Amino acid sequence: MTLLVHLTPAKNVRSIRRAGIRATSPGRNNVTGVYCLPVLPSYQITYQWGRELRRNGQRTLVAVHFRIPDDEPVWVGHYNAPPVQLGSAAAAALIAEQQDARGYELLLPRPIQAAEIHRIRGVNRVTGWRYMPxxxxxxxxxxxxxxxxxxxxxxxxxxxxxxx
Structure with a gap:
């Protein structure tokens, strides 16, 4: 089981605990889903999108950790390059082996059920980059x-x- 993390505003926590995460984020290739990243040893890489997401006005973000099967198909790639479809474990390995993994993203093309959620926690406010790596x-x-x-x-x- 691959452990992934999704960043969302803190105001969504009650809804997420009750019903999970809806797959409403528009991705490339006409796919909607949930943007997330694998939980990696590097805190900065795992929560890298936090500072960029705060630019839209949300000040308090939380991290929703969830598990999916290793062979679950996901779209993975750098934000300014075309994504490729891989299994979730292979996508996590692809991101982990990058020399500079800043800017990578993973799109899960389905909603996350409440039963799949492992934990919800706060995120350090100064993690990540702004505008671009x-x-x-x-x-x-x-x-x-x-x-x-x-x-x-x-x-x-x-x-x-x-x-x-």
Whole structure:
């Protein structure tokens, strides 16, 4: 059984304990599912998406740990590359053997039942990266997709982007 973790806002905990996690996240290849990562020895890699998910306004995230069979098909890959379909154990091994596993994601194309949930716990607030892995020291992108109107500091970033 592969142990995976899904990050979600803390306000969803009661619903998740009662009914599990719905498969509503749009993935590539017209697949909807649940985004997650395998639990790895590295805390930072396991919870790497936490800081990026907080950019959408959620301040308190929790980690939902759940187990699925090793041969369960999942989609795995780097966020900016086409995903491949593998068994969950093979996908976890693929992520674990990467030299730099930041930016990898795993999409389980089905809902998680409440009985499959192992535990729910809080997540350290400063874990992960923002914008993209290795973004430190690089100026942020000023396009409207990366910096929508009304986002904190977006006008200043867009002005600097247009002045280049």
């Amino acid at each position: 290795n973004a430190h020291g690089r100026p942020p992108c000023g396009c409207p997709v990366c910096n929508p109107r009304g986002a904190y500091g977006a006008a200043k970033i867009r002005k600097a982007y247009l002045d280049e």
